[in-house]
Amino acid sequence: MANVKLTINGNAVSVPAGTTILEAAKSAGIRIPTLCAYEGMGPHAACKLCVVQVEGEAKEKLACAVKVAEGMNVTTDSPALFDLRKATLTEMFRQHKVDCHHCARTGGTRIEDLDPWFCQNCFYCDCERDGFCELQALAREFGVSQLPFEPQQNDFPVDESTGVMVRDGNKCVKCRRCVDVCKAQGMGILGMVKTEKGSTVGAKNGLMADGCLRCGRCVDVCPTGALFMKEHKDEIVYHGHARETTVAAMLCGCVMRELQGLYGKEFTYEQLAASLKKIGVAHVFSPGWAKAESLKQAADILDERLGKGTIIMTESYAAKTFLNAKYPQLKDSFAFYDSMQTLFGRKLRAEHPDWKLVNVSRHNGFAAEMADTGLVDYFVNARELYRIIERTGGAPYRRNPAEVENIADYEKDERYADILNCEGWKLTGEPEEISFKKKGGRKVYKAAVCHNLSQAAKVLEAPEKYDVIRIMG
């Protein structure tokens, strides 16, 4: 594809034709504020924060929606654009329920007015996204502190029907990220919903009634406190400290990657263990044994069933729910194996029935699995873990790493590394096709690895084309 040359803030930029101004700016290291844009999605053209000036155009353009053109001269930052963005952001708070940065325990005192010691080991702030909210960060950046109007409250009912995640329309900025991600999950149950109190984004009849898989992918992308996982810090502190119950946690490796992606900070297992121990977790386990055991189960299935018809295999709880609900006619081909979280819970529960067990993972979908199986008591995702780190002393604890234990001895199973070690969930792209052989065998088998559930739906239109269909959550 031919390249297009343009100028952004005086810098010469060359990008393939068809690129948006937003992507072109990003490729040149120029940041344009956004709220609705998200990698691979949209454009939603919903938040209007990405406004830029294009020379010769009377009106500002949305950088996420307009494609580059030869010779274009773009300005992304100016006093006028700053004022426009500030006005847009201010307007977003007209119907927003702002309850961040206030202490619920002291009747709404601003957190900066409290003595820092008061917040140690206390997790009662009102909004789960406080400190990690893209809207809040933008409001700070653009100096939206005093609202020139009295916010109106719609009092949309809060949807807690899933039991593990919460959808609060009172904090929704209608960015539609969740709508796209739910479509990628093959469900598409989220959209603009009209209610007596106004319109918001949500599920028409409620999440569970509309068949939500509780995969948590919409929570991953929501920029505000409109979608969040139920948190469990308080229960962990209560059992670990007040009740002196033994609390044990398994720390999944993916949490480290997410913490780095979200906050640009690197941690080791041992540093994260130190923060968990500070809130009363007595034992912190690495995921090594559980991961190896889960892969061993998958490899055993392949050893036993390869060449005897299509194998549709997954460890993902959301994928299992999706397959059972939508493809019951294929059930003889299903090969469900245990997730490492289930294996951790089952083993520790059998050995220590009186312990409280915690799974710390980036994959919000495990919360539903843990709630339904009852094998693990609490689920903590990366955002909640980061709040724990900050509230338990933050940086100093990084210099006091704590011990991380192994659940049991294990050996890595490399029998089908090609298809079992492939990358996890992705929002976009095509299913991956892989050819592989049994160890020491000659016959070549064909596998499709689906990185989300809409990819799975596509592959399942003709499952007979593959020996193995592996579905990631």
Ligand code: SF4
């Ligand atoms: S949890 Fe998954 S299925 Fe449910 S609304 Fe969110 S993205 Fe859709």
Ligand code: SF4
């Ligand atoms: S719920 Fe979150 S992701 Fe969905 S539209 Fe509202 S703010 Fe955006």
Ligand code: SF4
């Ligand atoms: S969603 Fe963001 S801005 Fe709104 S109350 Fe929560 S942290 Fe504050």
Ligand code: FES
């Ligand atoms: S990022 Fe362009 S309108 Fe939201």
